[in-house]
Amino acid sequence: MEKTTDFRYNTGATKVPWAAVGENYNASDLMEIIRFLMQGEGEEYEQACSAVYEQVKKLDAVSTPPGKLTTGEQVEAAEQACNEYLGTDSSTFVTNATSGFEIAYKYAGLKEGDEVIVPAITFVATMAYPLAVGAKLVFADVDPRTINMDPADVERKITPKTKMIVPVHIGGYPVDLDPIMALAKKHNILVLEDAAHAFGAMYKGRHVGTIGDFAAFSFHEVKNITSFGEGGIATTNIPGFGSEMKRARFLGLDFSAPIKNWLYNITPIPGKEKPYVALNYSPTESQGLGLKLQVARNEEIIAKRRAAAEYLNSRFAGNDAIIPQDLGGEDIKPTFHLYLLQIDPAKAGGDVQTLKRKLDEKGVTNIPHFGPLYRFKVVSDMGYDPNEIAKSCPVCEEVFYHRFTHLPLYGLSDGQLEYMADAVLEAVAEMQQGR
Numbered sequence: 001m002e003k004t005t006d007f008r009y010n011t012g013a014t015k016v017p018w019a020a021v022g023e024n025y026n027a028s029d030l031m032e033i034i035r036f037l038m039q040g041e042g043e044e045y046e047q048a049c050s051a052v053y054e055q056v057k058k059l060d061a062v063s064t065p066p067g068k069l070t071t072g073e074q075v076e077a078a079e080q081a082c083n084e085y086l087g088t089d090s091s092t093f094v095t096n097a098t099s100g101f102e103i104a105y106k107y108a109g110l111k112e113g114d115e116v117i118v119p120a121i122t123f124v125a126t127m128a129y130p131l132a133v134g135a136k137l138v139f140a141d142v143d144p145r146t147i148n149m150d151p152a153d154v155e156r157k158i159t160p161k162t163k164m165i166v167p168v169h170i171g172g173y174p175v176d177l178d179p180i181m182a183l184a185k186k187h188n189i190l191v192l193e194d195a196a197h198a199f200g201a202m203y204k205g206r207h208v209g210t211i212g213d214f215a216a217f218s219f220h221e222v223k224n225i226t227s228f229g230e231g232g233i234a235t236t237n238i239p240g241f242g243s244e245m246k247r248a249r250f251l252g253l254d255f256s257a258p259i260k261n262w263l264y265n266i267t268p269i270p271g272k273e274k275p276y277v278a279l280n281y282s283p284t285e286s287q288g289l290g291l292k293l294q295v296a297r298n299e300e301i302i303a304k305r306r307a308a309a310e311y312l313n314s315r316f317a318g319n320d321a322i323i324p325q326d327l328g329g330e331d332i333k334p335t336f337h338l339y340l341l342q343i344d345p346a347k348a349g350g351d352v353q354t355l356k357r358k359l360d361e362k363g364v365t366n367i368p369h370f371g372p373l374y375r376f377k378v379v380s381d382m383g384y385d386p387n388e389i390a391k392s393c394p395v396c397e398e399v400f401y402h403r404f405t406h407l408p409l410y411g412l413s414d415g416q417l418e419y420m421a422d423a424v425l426e427a428v429a430e431m432q433q434g435r
């Protein structure tokens with residue numbers, strides 16, 4: 001068996017090795033994994049499975065299992081693929097985007113009394129760490145066209161206590177980062193890009209997720225590409241922190257350091273103000289392999305999603321009650337993770353709540369995750385007053401309650417896309433007729 005790169009195991013040609021992997025997967029386990037990844041039923045399916053099982057047993061007899069299942073060469077290869085794709089050298093594969101955010105928040109030394117500016121509309125993961133450590137969340141209002149953080153409102157809400165700004169590229173549409181980066185520089189604030197939806201999006205010729213001080217992409221199963229259901233890539237532009245991120249992912253261990261007297265060392269991670277102790281956010285080799293394979297298809301996937309968005313826009317053109325997805329241009333290239341459908345309530349004869357209900361009735365999935373964060377119970381239970389915050393986020397209130405919903409763009413047949421476009425047009429027509 002090959003020697004692993006991890007100094008804790010010695011799987012080389014020793015007389016008594018400590019194998020990195022205690023119990024390997026055997027042929028029947030592997031068959032269950034194949035059945036899980038390629039599900040089916042019926043006689044033809046069972047026959048195909050039996051044939052595969054016979055071959056897997058033969059393969060088992062002539063193969064050796066991987067020497068390592070947790071973070072190793074496959075994870076490194078996935079990071080390398082992301083580095084090449086994104087044009088960075090700091091990609092660090094972690095368990096999910098939320099843990100990537102945690103590395104950034106810990107570097108900032110976020111604690112009670114500090115303020116973090118997040119957009120009013122995002123997913124709870126963006127604000128979970130600040131909320132958990134008792135930092136104060138400050139909600140920036142959104143741009144009505146993109147529902148992304150509005151830089152002008154960020155500027156109004158910066159105080160001497162602001163430690164971080166967290167732009168979120170919602171639906172994969174890039175936030176206008178130039179003004180945010182300029183504000184951050186002026187006030188010595190760290191920028192963490194929540195690029196969960198935005199792997200492959202471009203802002204003024206640069207990849208989103210490589211512009212802020214930190215960023216994290218998500219490869220949770222619902223995203224454009226995945227690493228077996230969970231996963232994230234964290235990046236940084238903090239000088240010298242790129243190599244520290246690997247240690248920040250796993251308890252502060254440095255696998256490259258020589259061990260003296262059989263005692264290895266675990267050192268703290270340097271933070272902006274003071275060092276901190278790292279936790280464990282290690283991904284597995286299977287996730288590494290899964291991500292590497294899908295990164296190679298990312299551009300193709302974005303192109304298909306874009307084509308679906310263009311189709312919907314073409315169907316909605318000419319109906320001035322419907323405000324279609326902004327497709328971007330030379331400077332802005334979205335990932336089309338979601339289709340942002342908006343209506344003009346005055347012209348549509350009602351607001352988006354009616355539209356959502358009608359789409360539900362017609363069997364069209366609306367994606368409900370992205371709403372005003374300050375309306376979540378966890379926020380009021382932690383002592384915030386949602387109604388007070390709402391007063392400082394009027395655009396968020398207007399777009400959420402009256403104007404927007406998200407539609408899916410991928411994995412749909414031409415017939416399903418057409419049905420969805422018809423359903424939106426019919427629903428709006430019904431609203432205009434007062435039905």
Ligand SMILES: Cc1ncc(COP(=O)(O)O)c(C=O)c1O
Binds near residue numbers: 096123231
């Ligand atoms: C906007 C946004 N940020 C962060 C996350 C968290 O990503 P992960 O599940 O990889 O932690 C999500 C996940 O859905 C998200 O939608």
